[in-house]
Amino acid sequence: MSATAAHWTVVPARDFARHAARWQRLHAAGAASPLLAADFVQALLDVFGTGRELLAWHGDDTDAMTIVAPGRRGVWNTFQPAQAPVGLWLQADTRPADGLLAGLLQALPGPALMVGLTQCDPVLMARPGGARSFDYIRTARITVQGSFDDYWLARGKNLRSNLKKQRNRLRQDGIATRLEIVRSPDDMAAAVADYGKLETSGWKATEGTAVDAANDQGRFYRTMLEALARRGAASVYRYWFDGPAGPHLAAMDLCVEGGGCIVILKTAYDEALGPQLSPALLMREEATRGLFDEGRFERIEFYGRVMEWHTRWTDEIRTMYHLNGYRWPLLGRLHALAARKKGDSARVSAAPPAPAAAAPGS
Template identity: 70%
Template sequence: MSWTVVPASQFGAQMARWDTLHAAGAASPLLAADFVAALLTSFADGRELLAWHDTDGITDATTILSPGGFGVWHTFQPSQAPVGLWLQRGDGAPAALLRPLLASLPGPALLVGLTQCDPMLMARPADAACVRTADYIRTARITLRGAGGFDAFWEARGKNLRSNLKKQRNRLRQEGVTPRLEICRAPEQMAQAVADYGQLEGSGWKAAGGTAVDAANAQGQFYRAMLEAFAARGAASVYRYWLGDQLAAMDLCVEGGDCIVVLKTAYDEQLAGQLSPALLMREEACRQLFDDNRFGRIEFYGRVMEWHLRWTDDVRTMYHLNGYRWPGLARLHAMRRSDAGAE
């Protein structure tokens, strides 16, 4: 049993290894090789490492790591990556692999952090001598199967949500405005989809903060390359919601592992005082996803918001996992965090 550690620039040569392990595990689309490759191309700074663990010649774990502070490594975690880049065969806890990994990393490697872990993909381990976990965020999903179909799901939503959206649809009808949901799936449609999304998001509050997607910036380049790669294998979908000829809202989504993940949502904020274009889009998209019966769930992965709770009560807590070189480091780190929390 051993770890191999190489510069992450070699990821392209190891994509088949990553793909094979991905297919053997929980298979979240957010851990697919083409998602990881696009992240590295757009956001890596050259210090990242690719590591994989073999047992009897079979790769049973792999990860992308970035250096943190002195002696610290953590999973490569651009904000565009909703979950930490760690893959492991089977349902075993990663704890036994972390100390050997630390021994294989360059420099005085004292701590390795697996960030933004999803307990649905990797069960949260109990704290131990060299392992500690901490809550990250609560996140929501909509379960599609076993809910009795869309009508039953919708009837279970709050009366205010259902009534409010019904009033908005009646108002649009009275004004002669026809809503339309368009779904793009072809690779050649993704460049324009990202450009349209950037214009929609760039007209809102994110533009002022410099965080909006733009076709020309690193975010836009990432989403275009990633969505094109997913679309080439039938695993990308972009939802556009039109009110007449006006583009009102969009979702950028990836698919796989029995789920569809909503990566990004934007809407025309000039409509916000009169309409809820993103919620109107969500209602129609949910109806179609229930009817299609292709997926078991819709994942959001962002921090749970009030609007999520109007759509679902299926919420779970994501977590960070730290592995330490020695038990004393784990105790010291826990003490320092406890003292900081008390201040």
């Protein structure tokens, strides 16, 4: 299937590999979040795609691209597996995307009445005014500027004091901390397996949401990290407690890099270490110091819903949003009116609810 309408071209997303070079060129020309790199997108489609997704691009010069999936009758949404922190919409600049949606609806198989762009980041795409955009979640970032010592002194006294006490306690017990950073694609399979062992030993295992080397989540993270690592755009942080009994894996981060930022996709820690230790926060302190000292990145992105611990690390918080487009303006007004009558405007969006996030240690 191929269709063109209002300068949009639509093809099956199962053919993404054939068009990945087009996607990557646009990615390089725009805001360039590593979460929208072609390798990241291909892994999402390979593991979580159903075969019903469509790839679309706008204009002969390709100034916008997206992957959409069918929802309820007449509704399309950006393809949004839980493992994708931002919606799969890519464009050459950061202008609002609402002006492009009417043409996209004409190009999609019909009757296409509404398209929802989910989990939009205002840093990547400015939020338009009006009643068609809806709050999603608040998310946090750290701007890497100046020295780590200045950044750390600006953090709360309780945080600094608490982590210092934990380090003193570890030293008294004869335990040294060690931060290991893995970047080789050959090491990613073992890293994801180690990460899965941490998650499956904690609360996520009881809810069935833990990463495991043998499940789809584990397959996605391995495939994606290996692909990104081959071009130097992935890293895994392992945090070790080295003591009399030998090395003990205490915490891990799975990260992707690019566009001036590092994104911390997933964090896990050994919950058996007890409430008196926060291994993920100890790791975060050392990793953040290293990122400030290296100066390779301008930003550290957390994504996910802001938790209390985020506010101890940064006051840079922004609101992500969903954006709806309608085939006819009247349909949008009626949709918004119906939602207001229900007293729950968030339900206007076709997006799924925000995933729960866990604090990395006490």
